[in-house]
Amino acid sequence: MSRKSKSKGGNKTGFIVLAVILVMLILAIVGVCINWISRTTYLNDNSDTVFSKLGDLFERYKDSTDSEDAGAFRLMAAFGILTVILAAATAVLAGITKVLGWKLFKFLLIIVSVVCVISGVVSIITSFTYCDTLVNVSGGIDGWFEAGSKAAPAAGAWLTAIGGALAGLGGVFAAIKS
Numbered sequence: 531m532s533r534k535s536k537s538k539g540g541n542k543t544g545f546i547v548l549a550v551i552l553v554m555l556i557l558a559i560v561g562v563c564i565n566w567i568s569r570t571t572y573l574n575d576n577s578d579t580v581f582s583k584l585g586d587l588f589e590r591y592k593d594s595t596d597s598e599d600a601g602a603f604r605l606m607a608a609f610g611i612l613t614v615i616l617a618a619a620t621a622v623l624a625g626i627t628k629v630l631g632w633k634l635f636k637f638l639l640i641i642v643s644v645v646c647v648i649s650g651v652v653s654i655i656t657s658f659t660y661c662d663t664l665v666n667v668s669g670g671i672d673g674w675f676e677a678g679s680k681a682a683p684a685a686g687a688w689l690t691a692i693g694g695a696l697a698g699l700g701g702v703f704a705a706i707k708s
Contacts, residue, residue, distance in 0.1 A: 547700050548624050548625060548628055551700040554692075557692065558614045558689065560686075560693075565581035565582065566583055566610075566683070567582045567657070567684055570679065570680050584686065587603055588607065590603075591604070606657050606659070606660040617693060623635055624705075636705050639704065640705045647695050647699060650692070650695030651691065653687070653690055664679075
């Protein structure tokens with residue numbers, strides 16, 4: 531097989547990886563914009579689920595600074611937003627590395643991509659931590675009265691974490707293949 535045919539195949543692979551990174555970036559951005567936390571309250575056989583977007587939670591905690599909930603929220607929000615920023619940086623650096631092929635950008639791509647993967651994983655962990663700080667109560671009285679509430683990360687938290695982590699993995703792959 532000639533050298534030209536190998537470079538054409540590698541060229542296509544690089545653009546496919548870059549496209550996947552861009553799709554994962556879009557996934558992470560969409561995640562920040564949609565429902566982040568779901569909270570279900572139940573009473574006997576009835577339940578009611580309320581969803582909160584990240585922006586709604588910012589509004590809820592804008593004046594609160596000293597509660598455990600506020601601290602957990604700020605940590606969760608910071609990693610969610612950091613994941614999107616790092617996914618965008620990964621996409622930009624992967625594009626620069628693909629087009630220009632500079633070694634310095636390849637090194638930066640690897641560093642940013644690894645941090646992006648870590649940030650995506652920490653983002654979902656902090657989302658679960660925040661949900662645990664919310665009142666998760668259940669109880670009842672001899673089967674007559676059953677009540678409780680539970681909170682869990684919703685689709686937005688998952689999309690941001692998955693999009694960020696996969697964008698980072700794609701960035702590492704792009705750096706290795708270029």
